[in-house]
Amino acid sequence: MAIGSEALGTPHQTGDVPPRRPEGDLVHVGPMVPTKSYNSGMQPIAFVRAVPVSFRDALVMGTRPILDVDRARAQHRQYQAVLQTAGYQVRVLSGDEAHPDCPFIEDAAFVLASFAVATRPGAPERRGEVPPVAAALAELMPVRPIEDPGTIDGGDVLRLGSTVYVGRSSRTNDDAIRQLADMAADDDLDVVAVPVSNVLHLKSAVAVLDDETVLIAPGCVDRDIFAGYRILEKAPGEEHLASVLRLRTGVLAVTTTAPETTKRLEQAGFDLIEADSSEFQAADGGLTCLSILVDT
Numbered sequence: 001m002a003i004g005s006e007a008l009g010t011p012h013q014t015g016d017v018p019p020r021r022p023e024g025d026l027v028h029v030g031p032m033v034p035t036k037s038y039n040s041g042m043q044p045i046a047f048v049r050a051v052p053v054s055f056r057d058a059l060v061m062g063t064r065p066i067l068d069v070d071r072a073r074a075q076h077r078q079y080q081a082v083l084q085t086a087g088y089q090v091r092v093l094s095g096d097e098a099h100p101d102c103p104f105i106e107d108a109a110f111v112l113a114s115f116a117v118a119t120r121p122g123a124p125e126r127r128g129e130v131p132p133v134a135a136a137l138a139e140l141m142p143v144r145p146i147e148d149p150g151t152i153d154g155g156d157v158l159r160l161g162s163t164v165y166v167g168r169s170s171r172t173n174d175d176a177i178r179q180l181a182d183m184a185a186d187d188d189l190d191v192v193a194v195p196v197s198n199v200l201h202l203k204s205a206v207a208v209l210d211d212e213t214v215l216i217a218p219g220c221v222d223r224d225i226f227a228g229y230r231i232l233e234k235a236p237g238e239e240h241l242a243s244v245l246r247l248r249t250g251v252l253a254v255t256t257t258a259p260e261t262t263k264r265l266e267q268a269g270f271d272l273i274e275a276d277s278s279e280f281q282a283a284d285g286g287l288t289c290l291s292i293l294v295d296t
C-alpha cells in the first residue's frame with residue numbers, strides 16, 4: 001500500500017501465503033542477540049536530515065536526472081511518517097546547502113552495538129556531512145571515527161546478528177574495513193568483507209528482511225557469503241529499484257518502484273508498508289540511507 005494519508009499506521013497484512021520461517025533449513029551465523037547495546041529503555045530514535053535545495057546537484061552514478069526538490073521533500077515527509085508509525089521518535093537534523101547528498105544520512109555514521117562509528121565517506125565532497133551527524137549521535141553514545149586513509153560509507157555496512165557485513169565498494173576500502181574490524185571486536189561482532197559490483201553500496205544489493213532472511217540483487221554480490229540465511233531475490237529488472245527498510249516492528253518499508261519484488265515479499269508472508277522514494281532513488285539512494293535508527 002502506498003503511504004499516503006489513509007495508509008499510515010496500517011501496515012499491509014498478507015493472507016494466504018506460505019510460512020515465512022520454514023523449520024530446519026536455516027543455519028545461523030553466530031548468536032543472533034548481541035551481548036552489548038545502548039539505548040535500552042529509551043524510545044527508539046530515527047535521525048533523518050532535511051533535504052536542501054542543493055539536493056538537485058546530488059551525486060549520481062549514471063546520466064544526471066532532473067531531481068525535483070519539492071517532490072523529494074514530500075517523499076521525505078512521508079518517510080518520516082512511516083518511521084513514526086513504527087514508534088520511532090524522528091529527529092530531523094537541519095539540511096546543509098553545501099552538501100547536496102546530506103539527506104542520505106546513513107552514509108555519515110552507523111551504530112554498532114555499544115557505540116557508533118563516524119565514517120569517512122568515499123566521495124571527498126561528502127566528508128563535511130559527518131560532523132553534525134556524529135555530534136547528534138554523541139549525545140546518546142560514544143562515537144569513534146574512521147581515520148585517513150580509510151574510506152567507508154554507512155551504506156556499505158549491514159549488521160546481521162553478531163556479524164557486520166561490509167561492502168568492499170567504490171566508496172569503502174580495505175583500510176576502513178580493517179579499522180572497523182578492530183572496533184567491532186570490542187562489541188563481540190565479526191566483520192566480513194563483501195565485494196560489491198554493479199551498484200553503489202552493499203545495501204543497494206542486500207537487505208535484511210528478518211533475522212533469518214535477506215533480499216539480494218542477483219549479480220551484485222556473491223550469494224554464497226549469505227548461505228547461512230534464507231535468500232530471496234529481487235525480481236528481474238528491479239535490481240536497482242527495490243529497496244527495503246526493516247522497521248523495529250518487523251514491518252518492512254518497501255519502495256513503490258518495484259512491484260514484482262513487493263509481490264515476492266508479500267507471497268513470502270512479510271508485512272509491508274510502501275513508501276515512494278523515487279527522487280532519492282534517482283540519486284542512487286534507497287530507503288535505508290535516509291535514516292539512522294537507534295532502536296535496540
Ligand code: CIR
Nearest residue numbers: 059104155283284285286289
Ligand atoms: C551518493 O552518490 O553518495 C549519493 N548520491 C547516494 C548515496 C546513497 N546512500 C546509500 O544508499 N546509503
